[in-house]
Amino acid sequence: MTYLFITTIIIFFICFLLFKAYKNTQDIKINKINVASESGINNDSTLSILHLSDLHLENISLSPMQLERKLENESVDLIALTGDFLDRKRSIPKLLPYLRVLNRLEPTHGTYAVFGNHDYVLEGDDLNELKTLLEDNNVHVLQNESSTISVNGEAINIIGIDDYSTNRSNLSLAYKHIEQGKNIVLTHDPTIVLDMHEYAFDYLMAGHFHGGQICYPKAYHLAKMGKLARKNVIKGLHSHNSTPFYISEGLGQTGLNIRIGSRPEITFHDVTVGVKAS
Numbered sequence: 001m002t003y004l005f006i007t008t009i010i011i012f013f014i015c016f017l018l019f020k021a022y023k024n025t026q027d028i029k030i031n032k033i034n035v036a037s038e039s040g041i042n043n044d045s046t047l048s049i050l051h052l053s054d055l056h057l058e059n060i061s062l063s064p065m066q067l068e069r070k071l072e073n074e075s076v077d078l079i080a081l082t083g084d085f086l087d088r089k090r091s092i093p094k095l096l097p098y099l100r101v102l103n104r105l106e107p108t109h110g111t112y113a114v115f116g117n118h119d120y121v122l123e124g125d126d127l128n129e130l131k132t133l134l135e136d137n138n139v140h141v142l143q144n145e146s147s148t149i150s151v152n153g154e155a156i157n158i159i160g161i162d163d164y165s166t167n168r169s170n171l172s173l174a175y176k177h178i179e180q181g182k183n184i185v186l187t188h189d190p191t192i193v194l195d196m197h198e199y200a201f202d203y204l205m206a207g208h209f210h211g212g213q214i215c216y217p218k219a220y221h222l223a224k225m226g227k228l229a230r231k232n233v234i235k236g237l238h239s240h241n242s243t244p245f246y247i248s249e250g251l252g253q254t255g256l257n258i259r260i261g262s263r264p265e266i267t268f269h270d271v272t273v274g275v276k277a278s
Helices: 001-023 064-071 089-104 126-136 192-196 219-224
Strands: 029-037 041-052 078-082 111-114 139-140 144-149 154-161 180-189 203-206 236-240 243-245 266-278
Touching: 064 089, 064 243, 064 266, 078 203, 089 126, 089 203, 111 154, 111 180, 192 203, 192 243, 203 266
Parallel strands: 029 266, 041 078, 078 111, 111 139, 154 180, 180 203, 203 243
Antiparallel strands: 041 266, 144 154, 236 243
């Protein structure tokens, strides 16, 4: 009788923890980050960027309607999507209603995306189908390439570096056609910053680590994912060689749809840009 009672209590406790961990996936935090300009900038203006990462549509607790409600009072200049949309062909149609929500925001300078390691589980026609869906819904997919916009008279290079964790990054190709101006980098695995000594950037946005997703109390299981993870640099605002970069905790989950010690996030970045003083 005592053994049965203890077993029942343990099972109840585990179920309670799993329920709480699942509820954490619905507790979306909205972070607002201000990235100041370097000295010597005149006529400053701000580029407002909505950053979403790691939707993982197989395990996401935020519906398109809920996303729309969270974004309905926001105005953005640019949307950045930093990979890991999904990893199953059957999930591709699930992306469309989320893209429609983003389109209704009408970002002044458009929407830009890179792929992550889970997206590359798709191959051939399936990966092309995902890319086509994105492009048909006004998303510029950058695979080691760049696009240049103009803000307050300054060229802003949006540089998309392909996924580092699957050995698809090509820095020289990604930077091949950039103009003189500010460099904003989108990539999935932020570990690439450690290899960018010869490639200047003013701000970088990434995802990949989910803030650990399950932290007990640290995300020890991420150690195999590279040097940044081993340093516990897995979320939030950081700098490398005095240059800022941001790691999103993402919106979805991998494996089980649970989070412990982390929360999904939507992030707005206000990046100061302007005409450099002569």
